[in-house]
Structures are given as C-alpha cells and as structure tokens.
Amino acid sequence: MADPLLEVRGLRKRFGGLVATDDVDLDAGEGETLAVIGPNGAGKTTLIAQLSGDLRPDAGVIRFAGEDVTRLDAPARSARGLARSFQITSVFRDFPALDNVALAVQAHAGHSFRFWRPAGADRALREPARLVLEQVGLGMRADVVAGVLAHGEQRQLEIAMALATRPRLLLLDEPMAGMGAEESQQMIRLLGTLKRAHTIVLVEHDMDAVFALADRIAVMVYGRVIAVGSPETIRASAEVRRAYLGEAS
Numbered sequence: 034m035a036d037p038l039l040e041v042r043g044l045r046k047r048f049g050g051l052v053a054t055d056d057v058d059l060d061a062g063e064g065e066t067l068a069v070i071g072p073n074g075a076g077k078t079t080l081i082a083q084l085s086g087d088l089r090p091d092a093g094v095i096r097f098a099g100e101d102v103t104r105l106d107a108p109a110r111s112a113r114g115l116a117r118s119f120q121i122t123s124v125f126r127d128f129p130a131l132d133n134v135a136l137a138v139q140a141h142a143g144h145s146f147r148f149w150r151p152a153g154a155d156r157a158l159r160e161p162a163r164l165v166l167e168q169v170g171l172g173m174r175a176d177v178v179a180g181v182l183a184h185g186e187q188r189q190l191e192i193a194m195a196l197a198t199r200p201r202l203l204l205l206d207e208p209m210a211g212m213g214a215e216e217s218q219q220m221i222r223l224l225g226t227l228k229r230a231h232t233i234v235l236v237e238h239d240m241d242a243v244f245a246l247a248d249r250i251a252v253m254v255y256g257r258v259i260a261v262g263s264p265e266t267i268r269a270s271a272e273v274r275r276a277y278l279g280e281a282s
Contacts, residue, residue, distance in 0.1 A: 036099060038063045038232050039084070039202060044093035046079055053079040055256035057093070061202070066224075066233040068243045071253035072276075077236045080253070081206045084234065085117040086110040098201070111141070114201035118191045118208055126180030130171055130190050133179055134162035137197035162197060169193045169223060185216030189223065202232045209239045221245055244268070252276065 037060035044057040053076045061067045082088035086107035095103045135158040166172050169189045209217045221242050250267040252260045254276045
C-alpha cells in the first residue's frame with residue numbers, strides 16, 4: 034500500500050481543562066476524500082486548524098507527502114500544497130471576486146499583498162484568477178464585489194482562493210454551513226468535480242454531502258476518533274449511530 038499523503042499520529046490539543054483533540058490518528062491517501070464528522074464540540078475545527086498550521090498541537094506528529102510539517106506555520110504548509118477553507122467565510126468583502134482570487138495567486142507566488150494597487154489589475158495574476166473562478170462556476174461573477182455575492186457564491190469564492198494556491202490537499206471546514214438546499218446541491222456538485230484532482234479532508238455536518246462525497250469517514254466524539262471506515266461501514270455502525278448519526282439515520 035502506498036504511503037498516505039497526509040499522516041497524523043497522536044495529535045493532541047488542550048485548552049485548559051478541555052481536551053479538544055485526544056491522541057488523534059488519521060491518514061488520507063493521494064486522491065482520497067476523507068470526511069470528518071461528529072457533534073458540535075467534537076474537536077473537528079481544532080483538528081483542521083492543526084493540520085493547516087493555524088494552531089500548534091501540544092503533542093503528536095503531522096506528516097505531509099512524507100515530510101514532518103508539525104512545526105511549520107500555515108504559510109510554509111501552504112507553500113507545500115496544503116490549502117484551507119474556513120467554517121466562517123473569510124473573503125475580502127470590499128474587493129471584487131477576481132481581486133480576491135488574484136490576491137491568493139499573488140500570495141502563493143511569494144509576493145506581499147499590495148492593497149493600494151489591486152491585484153486584479155495585474156495580468157499575470159488576473160488570468161490564472163479568472164481560470165479558477167471559471168472552475169468553481171463564478172466566471173460570470175468575476176467583477177462583482179464579494180460582499181454582495183450570495184452566501185453560497187461566497188463559499189465558492191473561498192474555495193477558488195484555496196485552489197489559486199495550487200494545493201495537493203484541500204482542508205475544507207464546513208463548506209456548506211448556512212446554505213439552503215439548492216446551494217448545498219451546487220456545492221456537492223463542485224466538490225464532486227474537485228475530488229477528481231485533489232485530496233480532500235472535509236469537515237461537514239451535512240450528511241447528504243458526506244455520504245455523497247467521502248471515500249472514507251472518520252467520526253470524532255469528545256476529541257477522539259471513535260471510528261474510521263467506508264460510508265457503508267460508518268452508516269451501519271451502531272456505535273456511530275448512538276454517538277452522532279441518530280438511530281433514524
């Protein structure tokens with residue numbers, strides 16, 4: 034069996050008396066979509082923050098593409114091919130969609146943000162940014178200010194910004210949060226396309242999305258991973274139903 038693209042061993046993070054991640058072991062193989070589910074407070078977002086480098090673990094090891102990245106910060110991990118989207122939309126609301134993505138292209142190229150000179154005016158940044166917007170279905174919305182985009186479009190834009198860094202691994206924290214049924218279905222279709230070319234770690238409460246997209250599912254409860262398996266295995270697990278999915282699931 035090939036070595037995993039992402040390997041997590043013994044990951045632990047404590048906030049005072051709260052253990053947010055408790056000796057977490059996880060793997061994600063190249064091209065795999067691994068969904069992480071669990072009730073609120075299970076430690077899922079803390080896990081994603083540690084994987085992205087936004088939060089330093091208290092113990093444990095994170096390896097990406099065979100390299101120990103545990104002590105690397107978020108920009109260094111991004112340069113190696115890890116990209117994160119956030120649970121709460123984190124776009125530049127006063128900038129057009131194109132400028133948002135162009136800034137991500139600019140940052141990945143190693144240049145500082147030049148807010149006084151819109152990145153969208155730079156052809157070397159604008160063209161790849163337009164291609165990414167087309168990829169996520171926002172090609173016709175390139176010149177619309179991000180703050181007036183619909184909520185689902187803002188989530189698409191955030192994923193476009195992640196894709197602009199040319200990642201090998203996408204860390205997606207509840208990309209469907211706050212979406213209606215139609216927006217959620219559109220996001221599922223987008224992620225279904227993206228998973229053909231990217232490894233994805235997906236934290237999501239929408240079980241329709243999880244079972245439609247995941248190759249494997251990890252279930253977290255109180256900071257611990259209690260089960261990992263195929264969607265069919267997880268759906269059939271009595272322990273998982275009791276802990277999270279509910280008997281009706």
